Amino acid sequence: MSTNESYKGYKGAALDTLKQFEALVWSDVVISTEKAEFTGIILPRSEAADPNHVVIKLRTGYNIGIEASKISNINIEGRKEAHYKIPEKAFPVDPKKPRVKLFGTGGTIASRLDYRTGAVIPAFSPGELYGSVPELADFCNLETEKLYGVFSENMGTEQWAGTANAIGAEIERGVKGIVIGHGTDTMHHTAAILSFMVQNSPVPIVMVGSQRSSDRPSSDAALNLMHSVKAAAESDIAEVTVCMFGPTSDSYGLLHQGTRVRKMHSSYRSTFRTIGDFPIAMVDRTKITPLRDDYRKRRTDKNVIINTAFEEKVAIVYYYPNMQPDIIDSLIDNGYKGIVIAGTGLGHVNKPLYPALKRAHEKGIHVYMTVQTLWGYVQMYVYDTGRDMMELGVIPSANMLPEVAYMKLCWALGQSNDPEIVRNIMLTPIANETTEREPSNGYLILQGGIPEVEEFISKYRK
Ligand code: ASP
Secondary structure: OHHHHOOOOOOOHHHHHHHHHHOOOEEEEEEEOOOOOEEEEEOOOOHHHOOOOEEEEEOOOOOOEEEHHHHHEEEEEEEEOOOOOOOOOOOOOOOOOOEEEEOOOOOOOEEEEEEOOOEEEOOOOOOOOOOOOOOHHHEEEEEEEEEEOOOOHHHOHHHHHHHHHHHHHHHOOOOOOOEEEEEOOOOOHHHHHHHHEEEEEEEEEEOOOOOOOOOOOOHHHHHHHHHHHHHHHHEEEEEEEEEEEEOOOOEEEEEOOOOEEEOOOOOOOOOEEEEOOOOOOOOOOOOOEOOEEEEEEEEOOOOOOOOOOOOOOOEEEEEEOOOOOOOHHHHHOOOOOOOOOOOOOOEEOOOOHHHHHHHHOOOOOOEEEEEOOOOOOOOOOOOOHHHHHHHEEEEEOOOOHHHHHHHHHHHOOOOOOHHHHHHHHHHHOOOOOOOOOOOOOOOOOOOOOOHHHHHHHHOOOO
16 A cells, blocks of 8 residues: 555655655656656655656666656656665774774765765764675774764864874874764865864875765765775874775775875766875775875874864955956955955956955955965066065965965964964964975876876777
């Protein structure tokens, strides 16, 4: 008998359509509209969802909504109720293994969908994680704590400071490594601010996420978790890093330095790239292979320094040709204290912006220049225009990535408003956010570049 429970969450036109064809939730169906046919499984709807769409999971793993009024037929081919409970198994404790703490902040890695409420439930207890990724027990004794449950666009001052303090407390308790589960979209922002808020860590602090959720066959969640937990438990890299897929295949993960990493692709699993340097290390399930040796090494003391200072009135301005000066004016008028410009080329903006920049400087606003090319340095001595801008008080920030400069300026202005002190904080590297030179082949090697391209070509070369 079909009760409304069998049409979980559907209402209005969508519910009427499902009832008309007796298509229950979890039915395997072919839905016809005037223009196309869609094959997949009818998913439950969240209670807050609109009444006009039927949502199915396509064979590819993607979910789509089909407007109920356009549906001309639903052919039912079968039905299999899905259970979203992850099998829980007690995480085995081995006194010889190091204690690793996994903090959850949210994002796809932490999510399985509660179809009733549409809420994302974190699958984060050690038992759940062990049930789905038993390999984690090979590396450590895992403890978990959910700090937040947000998609990463909702991370902000409270969450950054809270995470930094939680890391500090765990280091005090003698943890041997920390993993932070995080949405991928803004993971590089959080990695940057944690690199400033948490200094001199004696243990690895490894951020991890997943581009595809664990209900999809191509999910990167399990492997990323294994790599990051291994790096936290066993590596001697006591830095804030991001651990995600290296190449598009699943052959290894890369550990990227927290201030030199950026999400570069909206959907590839190999989305994170080190910019302006090499990644710190390659990680697979059996080994960690450092690619550099200039990282901070693991120690046995607990002398971490936590400084969660943060000024919120800071903005990034991504310059584009024909930008109008009122953009800068409105920041001045709204009480902004700092502006990071991502300029074109070596660090340029157009001349009409100069009077506004002058006014910003006179009002005591701290203005720093970065480059939107991401690779390479701001060079304001090359053209007269650069020199003009420096006279207006714009300070070049070497090869600091725009988002990193933004985070650092927020952190610096949280500590002082004195231009000299702020300048000194901004231009003194703390965690490799500025470097003396960038490797010329850095963006090709081990980043989906030469080895991967060679391997690809060799398959087709006769
Ligand atoms: N929108 C998600 C987030 O950043 C995507 C992800 O987790 O990959 O939280």
